[in-house]
Amino acid sequence: MTTAMTPSSAPVLVAEHVTAGYGDVRVLQELDLRVHAGEIVALLGRNGAGKSTTLSTLAGLVTPSSGRVLLNGKARRDAPFRRVRDGLAYVVEERGVLLGLTTAQNLRLGPGSVADALAYFPEIEPHLGRQAGLLSGGQQQMLAVARALASRPRVLMIDELSLGLAPMFVERLLQALRQAREAGVGVLLVEQHARTALRVADRAYVLNQGRVALDGPAADLLERLPEIEHAYLGGDPAQT
Ligand SMILES: Nc1ncnc2c1ncn2[C@@H]1O[C@H](COP(=O)(O)OP(=O)(O)OP(=O)(O)O)[C@@H](O)[C@H]1O
Numbered sequence: 001m002t003t004a005m006t007p008s009s010a011p012v013l014v015a016e017h018v019t020a021g022y023g024d025v026r027v028l029q030e031l032d033l034r035v036h037a038g039e040i041v042a043l044l045g046r047n048g049a050g051k052s053t054t055l056s057t058l059a060g061l062v063t064p065s066s067g068r069v070l071l072n073g074k075a076r077r078d079a080p081f082r083r084v085r086d087g088l089a090y091v092v093e094e095r096g097v098l099l100g101l102t103t104a105q106n107l108r109l110g111p112g113s114v115a116d117a118l119a120y121f122p123e124i125e126p127h128l129g130r131q132a133g134l135l136s137g138g139q140q141q142m143l144a145v146a147r148a149l150a151s152r153p154r155v156l157m158i159d160e161l162s163l164g165l166a167p168m169f170v171e172r173l174l175q176a177l178r179q180a181r182e183a184g185v186g187v188l189l190v191e192q193h194a195r196t197a198l199r200v201a202d203r204a205y206v207l208n209q210g211r212v213a214l215d216g217p218a219a220d221l222l223e224r225l226p227e228i229e230h231a232y233l234g235g236d237p238a239q240t
């Protein structure tokens, strides 16, 4: 395992030797990961590597059987909503947009203001009165990220940012993540497209079967991408 360059700011979110899973099934094995304020961290790995489980565990939806999760330097074992209140925003893979509600109603479900959400994504303003289910996938993802950022989080976790989205939306979403980074938000980004993630990220972790196989500066991993894809990001090893 390579050692990543450590940014000077304090970590806002830490997984420390976390082992976690579902019932008797261990998914994460002694996972160590940290996100600092004002950096974008990519979390990569093939299907089933444990990326979503990592975010769920950091959020408090899955409880570690050993190890610790720290938010703003404090160990947490409490409920997800308390972590959200303390600055942990989480955009789940399904986006968490309520399709029967309008865009504005979805934004008001979050703790942040509609104005703050629109500051990140002014282009959703014309859609405020529209039912979210009528928005495109890209617009729904912008809505989900806007709502999360409007809560002024210390750290934002996003599961599968670009899944199924047109490149134009992906670029727009990445731009918002850069803007959030400028504002000092730490971002943990799970992304299927390694190149997309590594282009925007400062650092990255590669998961393999629930363990950190590799971590380091995103630029270094980008240089070694063909080799990394071959070793860790190819098809499901169970199917090959
Ligand atoms: N709710 C659950 N109950 C039992 N096993 C689960 C559950 N969720 C995930 N798993 C298993 O945990 C392992 C890791 O899954 P996880 O969803 O964290 O992977 P992932 O890296 O996010 O994959 P993908 O790229 O497909 O989203 C897989 O073997 C999966 O089958």
Ligand SMILES: [Mg+2]
Pocket: 051, 052, 053, 093, 159
């Ligand atoms: Mg997943």
